[in-house]
Structure formats: C-alpha cells, structure tokens
Amino acid sequence: MSILLDNTTRVIVQGITGREGQYHTRNMIAAGTNVVGGVTPSKGGQTVEGVPVFDTVAQAKAATDANASCIFVPPAGAADAIMEAASAGIKLIVCITEGIPVVDMTRAMLVVREKGATLIGPNCPGMCTPGFGKIGIIPYQIFNPGPVGFISRSGTLTYEVVSLLTGAGIGQSTCIGIGGDPIIGSTFADYLSLFEKDPQTKVVVMCGEIGGSDEEDAAEFIKTMTKPVVAFVSGRTAPAGKRMGHAGAIISGNTGTAQGKVSALQAAGVPVADTIFDIPELVKKVL
C-alpha cells in the first residue's frame, strides 16, 4: 500500500491547456497516473494529451468521477481553483502553483477544511507513489517502491535525497513535497499520521527547513508514533529575517531556526542527519 495515491485515484488537471499543465499531464500519464480529464474555463470540449477538457471542475467531476486534482493555474487564480476543486467534492488537491498571495490562501484553507479535502501544497512539487504514478512535477524515474515514506518542504532537495536512497537500494512508499509557502494545506504531522497507519511504510524520512514551527509540531506528533522517523533540516547557515527562496523559509526573531527544529526533533528521539549523505545510513539503522 501507500498513502493518498493508489489505483483508485482518478486525476484531473486544472490549467491543463497551459504550457506547464500540458507538459506535466504528459509526464503524469507516462508515470502511469490515471489522468481522466482537465479543466480550463472557455476551453471545454478540447482534448489534451488524449484526455477531455472541461470548463469547470464540477463538469469534469460529473463526467469522469475524478477524486483528485492537480492545479497548474497561475497565482492570481490558483486559490480560487483550490476552492473550486474542494467545493466540487474533490478530496485530494495538489497545488503546484508558486506565488499565491497568502491572503487568498487563508480563504482557500477555510473551504478545504470545511469540505474535508486534503490539500498538498501550494508551491510544491506534488507527490508520487512508486508503482502507481504521481500527481505533480516530481521526476518519477528516480523512485523505486519500498518501505520509506518521504516528506519534504523542498522540491529539488527531495530529488537529491530520494536519489541517494534509491542509490542505496532503499525504495519509497509515497513521497510528498508539502510546499514552501507559509500557509500550506497539510503539514508534516498530517502526513506522519497517514504514514503511521500505512502498512507498507516502515520508516519516514522528513526534510524540514527554516521558518515556522511545523517541524516542532511534527516532533510532538512523532512522540506518539510507533514507526521510526529520520530527519534532515536545511538552512543552518541562513540568517534571520531573510526569505530564503521559499516564502515560508524565513527565521522571525527566535522562531523557525534550523537549530530549534533539530533540537525539537532530537528531543523526540529522531535521528537528525548532519548532511543529506548521512540519511541512507540512518534509515538503514532503523529499518
């Protein structure tokens, strides 16, 4: 098994007719993902990468019985796209878009929570379940099915670490890039809780970074878990008050430092890798 994405997942792509949407739809289909349709207002009736395009999510859902959506809508309309998906009853929403105004996200999250949907992202690479496919832009070929649940706030860093794991002969159950924004749909603790219940997952690797206190919250949750967790935190050399690429990667006063996160995780009994190269070994130790 795995979490969130399996053989019952039917994906639509919001913003499918855009350059990004079309390109990644092709890749998702190539990865084996069951992409059943796409949505672009005023482009209904077209076909992209062999799947039908609809004007609204409601239409797409009615026609395809989709239960997941991948959003490639530009920042100005992305929060609305999230609300549309959630309101139409889509239960898994993956929002790739970077640059959504945070005020929009505060509104979108009200709808996501009210509708009981799971939102991954925004400003994330999405997720994949090796063997079933991917929703988003993660390069699928670096994965192998296996026992490691993977959660990260970063994109390319995820690919680095997954490559190291795969290179070390360690496969993955499900991998999730949770997003680099200050307000994201689901946090480390949410996914840890899913991995805790997933029979395939034996150990979870989480890659945190500076900013916010999701890693500290995760540490609290980990104390209640039966499965081992291995962590890495980037940004140890980041100065306070500077936004390090991700809108959410910023140390405010004493909040959000790498050291604080490392300490919290260690206090929860989590081995924290000094460099990413130490991760495979730490995983092997607890497997």
Add this chain to the structure above:
Amino acid sequence: MSILLDNTTRVIVQGITGREGQYHTRNMIAAGTNVVGGVTPSKGGQTVEGVPVFDTVAQAKAATDANASCIFVPPAGAADAIMEAASAGIKLIVCITEGIPVVDMTRAMLVVREKGATLIGPNCPGMCTPGFGKIGIIPYQIFNPGPVGFISRSGTLTYEVVSLLTGAGIGQSTCIGIGGDPIIGSTFADYLSLFEKDPQTKVVVMCGEIGGSDEEDAAEFIKTMTKPVVAFVSGRTAPAGKRMGHAGAIISGNTGTAQGKVSALQAAGVPVADTIFDIPELVKKVL
C-alpha cells in the same frame, strides 16, 4: 403561558444611553420587564434607569446572565449590534431600528441563523406578553392577558387592533410586531408555529400587508395548524411599484398584492377581516 417572553426573560438594551434607548428602557421597566443591563460602547460603568451599562454585550451577558436584548442602535451599526448579540449567545433579539441597509441584514441573518437565535424585527415595535412585560416600544397599557396570539407587520395598526380586541373584552397571550423590512428575523409562519404550541393561546390574529409572500407562506403553514387563525391584510388600495412607508411594503409585478394574500389565506380556511373593526367578531366566532 405565552411565547418568547416570560418570567425567565432577562433583557439588556443595546444603545441604552441614547434618547430612544433610555426612554423605552424606562417604559419597559414600568411594564414589569426584567431589564438587567444595557450596552453602549465607551459608556461602560454608567447607570441608566437604575441598570448598569456595559461596553459590550459579552460583558453584559457575563455580568447579568441576560438572555434577551432590545436594540435601539442607529441604522449604520444596528446589523453589527444584532451580530454581536447573537455571537454573545443572546437567544432572543428584538431590533427596533428602522432603516438598516438590506445588505447588512443579509449578513446579520447568517449569524442569527448560525447561532440559533430568534430575531424579531428589525423596523418593528417589538413584542409584549401582558402580565410579564414587553421588549420594545409597544404601548403596554392597551393590553390585557388573554387567549389571542397577535402577529403584525405594522406598529400603530397593531395598537389599533389590540385596542379593539381589548375593548371587546378579548385579551392577548403574546403580541409581536414582526417588522416592516424586506428581510426580517422571523416571519408569520415562525410565530404561528410557536403559538400553535403555546397552551395559553387559543386563536391567532395576524395582520399582514402588501409586499413579499410571508402571508402566503403563513397560509401554507396554517393548513397544518390545529388552532384557528384570523387575518387582516392592509394595502388593498396600494398601487404596484410604490414603497408604502415600510421598506418591505411594495408590490413587485404580481407579487405581494393584498388580493393575493387574502386569497391564499382564505384558501387555507382563514377568515379574513374586511376592516379592522370586523376582527373582534371573527375572533369571538372561533374562540
């Protein structure tokens, strides 16, 4: 017994330090109403008519355990006052204010409904239960306790008809002026349902007028009632498209005519008085 107001009702007055608020607080107390406090922001700590003034409804409720409120706040702030009362857990809210923008009322009603409060008004004279007191500006001295539940969209017309009833030796259980605005907290049907359950009430008199379809809805509800209802509808000579004083008293196209309301009520078996002078006799017939 009676509806809504009885010896457990503890009333606060929002806008108590204003001229209207103060004057009617005195009258309410004189009528025997248990007025336990008042609210005017930035006037907390004062005393008006012997009751303490608070800055917020929350404070007033905490200090006095109030469960009802009478609102004399000017139009610009009245909808906010309704939301404040409902949010603070006040269950019976009587809003006297005339002239509240309808957009504000559409918002206030969301809160009233969400909090499960009963709102009487706005733009109404309030209500009274002879023997227990009154909330609002209805002249209390014209009432006598008795078997008639009274509901009206109008103020002075209510006093006229109640005077006729009292003059004819017919007393009242509870009397409610439901308000003349297009959006009001509770409608005829809501109160009819309360009177239907009230042991004291033997017959209900409802005075409708042109505009909207609350009378038609009431007629539908009356078909399910065991108690008799006597009705009167004013505005038979009113032309279409003109707002007859009340913001809600306007015939739009074929909707809201007096004749339509009379027919609907008659179809529900309700005797409809030709003039208000016929009302006491019709009541006597069904008592």
Add this chain to the structure above:
Amino acid sequence: MKIHEYQAKDILAKYGIPVQPGKVAHTPEEAEAIARELGEPVVIKAQVYVGGRGKAGGIQFGDTPEQAREAATRVLGMDIKGLTVEKVLVTSKIDIKDEYYLGIVLDRKSQAPVVMVSTAGGIDIEEVAEKTPEKIIQQPIDMRWGLRPFEALDIVTRAGFPSNILRQSAAILAALAKAFIESDANLAEINPLAYTTDGKVLAADGKIVIDDNGLFRQKEYATWAEPEEANPLEYEAKQAGLTYVKLDGDVGIIGNGAGLVMTTLDMVARAGGKPANFLDIGGGAKAEVMYKSLTFVARDPQVKGILVNIFGGITRGEEVAKGVIMAQAELPKGMPIVVRLSGTGAEEGRALLKDAGLDWGKDMRDASEKIVAAIARTEKGL
C-alpha cells in the same frame, strides 16, 4: 432609488465591466457633439425611470453626427409612460450576435441577493421566469464570501452559455455581484449582456436600483436622486424628509405608522372616497411635522380634503392638534379636514381641535366616512 442607465453603466464600468463608450446629452446639439467625439455610428437611448422605452420609440440610431442630432431631437421631449424624456445616452452602436441575461436581485425568502442568469437575454426576465423558468439559473450569494469567481463560472456554465464566452461572462457576473453588494443595491441587471459580431462581451444595457436605506453611505449615488417627471411631489417629499406616495384620488391622508396609513387608505376607499396620497409622519412627530405634512399634502391640486388619523403612542395628541391648527390657516379656504386622535394626549388634542372648530372622527371608520362626506358636500357647493 432608481438610477438611469448611464449612471448604472458608470457603476458597472467602475467594477471593470465592459460597456460601450458614451455620454449623456440634454440637447440635440450635445448629442451631435458626443457622436462626433465617438466617431462612429451611435445609438440614442432615452433615459427615463421606466422600462419598455424601445417599443415606445425611445431608442433610435444615428450613423452620422447629424443623424444623431436628428434622432436626439425625436427622442428628447418624448413622452414614455407619462414621463418626459429630458436626457438621452449617446453611445456607440454595437452589432450584437447573441444576447444573455445577468441579474442579481434581493430575495426575501433566501434573505440574500440571488443571482439570476439566462441565455434568454434582451427580453423581460419576468416573462422568461413565467414562461420558461427552466431557462433561468438561480443561486443565492453566500454573503460571507460574496460571489467567488469559480461560483460565477459554474453558474454561467450551468446556464448554458457557450464555452468561448464563459470566462468573460463569469468575470462580469462576479464583478456585478461585487457592484451589487458594495453599492447597496436591491437590483443589478445587465440585459442584454451582448456578444458582438466582433467577439466582444459587454453590458449593452444596465439597470441598478439602490436601497434607500443604504444611501447614507452611498454618498455619490445619493446625489443622483432627481425628480421623477410624473411625481414631482414625491421627489420634494423625499427632500423634505416625508414618507409620501402620490396616488390619484382627492382625499389627502396623513397618519402615523405605515400599516395604519395603508389601512386608512383602504378605509377611505371603502367609504367611497379615493385617496390622494400616502403620508406617514412616523413615530413621535411634533406639531411642526404635522404642520409641514398638512401643507405639503394640500399642495397636490387634486386634494379636496384631508384626513388625519393618529394613534398616539410616542406621538402626542396635543402636538398633532397644534400642527393641524397651525396648518389650517394656510390651507385653501373651506378645505375640509377631519382629525381622528386616540391614545396619548387624545383628550387634550380633541379639546384644542374643538376650540378651533375642527371636525373630528371617533375612530378610523367614522373619520373616513366624515371626510368623504365633507368633500362631497364641498363639491356640491353646500
């Protein structure tokens, strides 16, 4: 409060809704100048507060500035349902391919503004609602959110708008909802929403009714109030702060409380009279208000007598009587007045009236019958 098409379009444009360029003209010469400035064929549209102006000839075309002047000459001064056309909107002529309807109206039942959208545009929506209700998609607005873009898109999609104009139509609908809410509207309508042969989507006509209760904070729109040609007295009454409606009978009627006044009108009609007006003095009126109301009602040349019906609560009988007596001196000589007073201060009021030789009724029915009879006597010269 009704506003004109050109004013409604100003509001729509402020919210980013495309409208044809245009300006209002009061004279044929102005119309010609505007047409010249626009530099293209124009349509001349009568600006009056009633519908059906097209059928009445209130919409005409001009391909040249000269023709625009001529069209304006025909339309200005025209009578449409009793209203004289005093201004016209001169606006670019468009070549419409399809017409749609977008409307938002305050709905009492759902206690919210309700969006109404239909592909049957350009015609009276009430007619569509009656004959082919399935052609209208209705949806209340959740006032915590306003109408969100995806909801607007969903509505126009469900209404069957063609795919190629969905995006623009939805944006216009969402903007219309914002305009409705922020303008304190009771009604906001684009009919037709035009899809032109050159592929534009725009508001070819716009209608907005502003909630009178919102005018205190809609300061710009409040200045747009103007006398309705047919009802100059109503406009003046509003300026004077009186709640007055002009009717077409001869019995002037003044009372306190909307329901009471309406009932008084009915009672007068029952007594064989015809009410000349509705005038509610509200609660707690002083003698000055009574005086002002009486003299105002008497300004209507149709009025042959006045009935004052007061149930005193906060309003005191003495004040009413004093006001009537003050006013009497200024009313046309011999014009009958009947006063009915009850409640607070009724005794004192009646005493004052008696001293002044004024007639009074013991109740609403008695008073109604008395004023109708008095007018009949006056008519016969008795």
Add this chain to the structure above:
Amino acid sequence: MKIHEYQAKDILAKYGIPVQPGKVAHTPEEAEAIARELGEPVVIKAQVYVGGRGKAGGIQFGDTPEQAREAATRVLGMDIKGLTVEKVLVTSKIDIKDEYYLGIVLDRKSQAPVVMVSTAGGIDIEEVAEKTPEKIIQQPIDMRWGLRPFEALDIVTRAGFPSNILRQSAAILAALAKAFIESDANLAEINPLAYTTDGKVLAADGKIVIDDNGLFRQKEYATWAEPEEANPLEYEAKQAGLTYVKLDGDVGIIGNGAGLVMTTLDMVARAGGKPANFLDIGGGAKAEVMYKSLTFVARDPQVKGILVNIFGGITRGEEVAKGVIMAQAELPKGMPIVVRLSGTGAEEGRALLKDAGLDWGKDMRDASEKIVAAIARTEKGL
C-alpha cells in the same frame, strides 16, 4: 516587502485611521519647509527599514522650523544598524498620555491573520509576548467576514483598554484589519496607538509589510520598492527577477530549488567555506538565466569563487553548462567555478564543461569541498 513608516501611514489614513499630518523630506531645507507649513512643533523621524531608530537617535524634535531643519540635519545621513538615513518624516509633535499596541500578523498555525492587541504599547511587542504574554489578547480573523466592528470592540475591551477610548480604538482596529487584508499584508502594526493629552486616539507610528506574492495586484505599493542601503544587490536582483539573498562570505552559490540551495549553503559551510549569497534559479531555467545569475553573483566584490549546484529535472544540464560557459568569459580572470550537475542532461552538460576546461563535482559534497579548496588556493596565490 518592507515599506516606510510614512507609506504605512498613507495606507492607514486611506482606511480612515487618524494619523498626525506630516510629509517626507530628503533635505533639511525640505524639513524646515514642511515644519513651517504644519505651523506647529514637529518630530523628525528617520525612515529606514529597521527598528530601534529611537535609541539610535533617529527621532528628534523641533519646536520651530529652524529647529526642525537642524534636527533633520542631524538625522539625515545618520547610520542606523548599517543603513544610511536618506529621508525623514516630518510630522506634528503630539503629547502622548498613554500608549497601546494594535497589530495584525499572518499566523501560520491558525492559517489566518491574527489580531494582537495590548495595553503595553510603545515597546517591542515580542518583548511583551515573552515577558508578559497575558498582556496580549490574540484572536484569528475569520477571513469569510474580515474583522467585524463588534469583534474589534470585544478584543480591545478584553485587552483592558479604558472605556472612554474603546469605540475609537475598535474602529481603528477594524480599519487596520481591512487595510491588512486589502493591501495583501503580512504584518500591519500600530505601535504606539497614542492617546494624547488632548483626548485624541491616533496611530503615532505604523508598520506594514506587504506580501511579495500580492504585489502583482498591489500596483501602487509595488512602486514603493527601493534599494535597501545595506543590500543594493538584493534590490537589483529583485528587479532582475532573481531570487537572491546577500550573505557575508566569499563563496558565490547558485542552485535550483530553495531547499537545495539552502542545503548547498550548509554544505559549503561544513566544508569550511563561507557562503556569499543564496541564489535560486528556479525550475526549467535556460542558459540565459544561468549566465545572468553567474554574472550577477560575481558583481558582489566579496565573491572569490562560485559553486553551481543543479539537480536536473525540468532544468536541463546542457543549458546550465552553456550558461556557465557563456558567463565564464565575463567573470574576473581566474575566479574558480565548480559545477555540479545531475539528472536530466547531466552527461551532455558535463561533456560541454569538460571541453571548456571547467571543474565539476560528482555530488554536492564533492563540489562544495572543491570550491572551498579552489578559493583557498587562489587566496594563497597558487
């Protein structure tokens, strides 16, 4: 994006929040003229993007226009935490009786803007939060509604504001929330909210931080961006569309993906180097972006060598290599560059680099160690 106090106050004033009259001055003469125009004692406040300017002498008073000029002379050009004061706000001096705090900050945990209110105003709120958290009332804003007047009133009441200023404070707080939401703010703060000896309640200081992601629709505020004195390169990078943060080491660092670049900084530090910057080229960058990034990083005079770390996904290795080779010609002669490429097009890219004689690392650690070593060699003149 940080904005200055005077700009924040412009926003506050737009939302009806009372502020002292004032204007910004770039010279002592301008300050004198503004003081003369105001016609009353003024305060001269340094406009810099850091806190603590009071302690640094950046706030001075002038009872006369001449004194205002003198005060401005002292403040303009002053260095505050590494920033040179280039403009001052000249504003009416007020006589403060009590100071309060009103703030709204985006809260990640509640995923909403959170209102923070305290009677402990005029001092650093983080200090209050740490030492006497019970003095701060916090409440998230329900974003469907915004902060409603009665909620604002309830908050200031619970915070213990004195009764006589509750109404005004609540109105200011509600307006602040509206300003926050409509301006796409991350932070909006009035500290202190001043209660003056003459009974006024006003925003004596204001701070607003705008969400960079909201700037596309905050067109006016976007024009307020200006170089931070201490970081001219960061300002230029933003204008050039590069995600760049200046640090104080000598190893220039470029990578794709924020997490990867942060990890690269950590790795360089681990290898004994000091990162000179953070530069994320994002996803799918072409040779031109790589070229631009390298030449940009090299403009920092502290930079002695550059590490490029790319994990290719959408970004292709050949493009990266081409960009590096293009840039190399323009970099200072002998400046070491180490490139690490993996993923899509890595082979092709490495071949190109090899042909150009450029160094590369087999992984992030190897590349980090190589660049640190190369810089050390260059330093020693080897």
